[in-house]
Amino acid sequence: MNDSLTFLEEPEDTREEILKATYEAFCEHGYSGITIQRISDKFPKSKSLLYHHYDGKDDLLLEFLEFMLDQTEEQLPLQTGDGADVHIELVVDAMFSSGSMVDNVNFSRAMVELRAQAAHDEQYREYFSRTDRFTSKHVEHIIRSGIEQGVFQNVDPSETAALFQVMFVGTTTQQVTSNESIFEDCRAEFERYVETCLIDSKEE
Amino acid sequence: MNDSLTFLEEPEDTREEILKATYEAFCEHGYSGITIQRISDKFPKSKSLLYHHYDGKDDLLLEFLEFMLDQTEEQLPLQTGDGADVHIELVVDAMFSSGSMVDNVNFSRAMVELRAQAAHDEQYREYFSRTDRFTSKHVEHIIRSGIEQGVFQNVDPSETAALFQVMFVGTTTQQVTSNESIFEDCRAEFERYVETCLIDSKEE
Structure with a gap:
């Protein structure tokens, strides 16, 4: 996610x-x-x-998270020239690449720790609820477009987006908290799901 | 998971x-x-x-986790009279019920926090790798049985188990760290996946 965040560079x-x-x-x-x-x-x-502007680390971290979400929302286009089938491939790529880049592993680790704070801290739970809603709406939009374009089956966009959303949380957490190498297997199966349950094979 | 752990009762x-x-x-x-x-x-x-036997909270928590895993391993039968299609329904039930029982919400919250420790603590990562392996092997076994029984399609058991494993991590984490109510939608879509990509419809 942070690859496109220019404030980190300049x-x-x-x-x-x-x-x-x-x-x-x-x-x-x-x-x-x-x-x-x-x-x-x-x-x-x-x-x-x-020290003058911030009360503590949570104050700063929450502002950092807000800013990052704002930038991501601004930069992520809802409409591009490509079809929804190309879009959904990019989403699956993102799902299975988070944290796999050397530079990003520490960030992913820290984000998993931070998300766990949401288990007992309402401010963090509010924030992660909003990022989840953003992710779900984004995927839902792609699904709707794909149905309109005739490249996806006539699925329920909310239900499909909900599965994608939980998978995002699962892959991010799994990758930094376990030594088991199940990522390739999981990706293969998730791609089989997309092929079988989402893509309209008449179009292939 | 802890429902069946008798040491909590007696x-x-x-x-x-x-x-x-x-x-x-x-x-x-x-x-x-x-x-x-x-x-x-x-x-x-x-x-x-x-104080005599344990060096600190992590020492005690790790022993508690080990004991819980041992008990679960002992109690979970690999073979029962029911078919694999009934088994896999129970697994899906477990995936979407973890933390939903009032008594268990606090336990789920605490477990999500604990799993996040594995992002930077090798001892916890070792432990969660073992529970993941246990879950994957258990699901893999059910898948293999279902293929042999002719109730499942001829899928790759490791790949299917890997998706189940990541979904377990995703649902547990999602449920206690977000206020978004996407669980029913997610479950509906996951059941559609099981129906479409796993169950052999010739048998229905």
Whole structure:
């Protein structure tokens, strides 16, 4: 997800510099190890700016998450020239690549830790509910388009999107919390599901 | 999973009493809040027994997890009188009921927190790798039986089991970290997958 986030490459103002520092400290130390001090170690400007504006690490992390979601929402096009069958392949790619890139493993680990906070922290649960809704709506939109384009079967878009959403959570968590190498097998089966239960084979 | 664990009802010895106290403190306080002190508050015997045998909360939690896995392995029958199609329905039931029972929500929350520890703690990762392997092998066995019985299509058992495994992780995590009510939709779609991609419809 963060590949397309330009503020990590070229922060445009102090706020983006703070969020970049938060990202770096988050990847390096994870949720359990991140502190305002460690964020300020990554921040090139006066530390007092940080301490002045934020009450604690959760305050900063929640702002970082919001900003990342906003950027993702802005950048993800709902309509492109490609068909829905091409779109859904990209979604499946994303589902099985999260965390597999060396640079992203630490980020994925930290995000799994953070999501677990949502089990007892309403603020984090609110946030992850919104990212889930965003993901579901995005997939739902692709499914609807595919049905209209005649490339998908006449499935229930909400139900299909719900399965995709839970799979996203499952693959991300599985990949960083288990040494079992079941990813290729899981992907093969999920692709068989997409081929069999979603793609309209009349079109092939 | 814990429904069938008799040590929670009737601990047979001091060790089982310690593990029961660990379970209760774990459900009440979660991973982030559990301490040896809080476990000892639930323990009816001398606190020194606890402090003498265990180095810290992780030591106790890991033993608790091991014991729970052992008991589950012992109690879960690989062969019963029912067909594999009945078995797989029970597995799908378990996938979508984990944490939905009032008594179990706190346990599910705490387990999601604990699994997130595996993102940076090799001991927990080892443990969850073993539970994953156990789940996968169990599902794989049911799939193989179903193929032999002629009630399932000739699918790849490892691939199918891998998808089930990731779905287990996804449903457990999703349910306690998000307010979105996508469970019914997800279940409907997963059942459609089982009907379409697994069940051999010649037999119906």
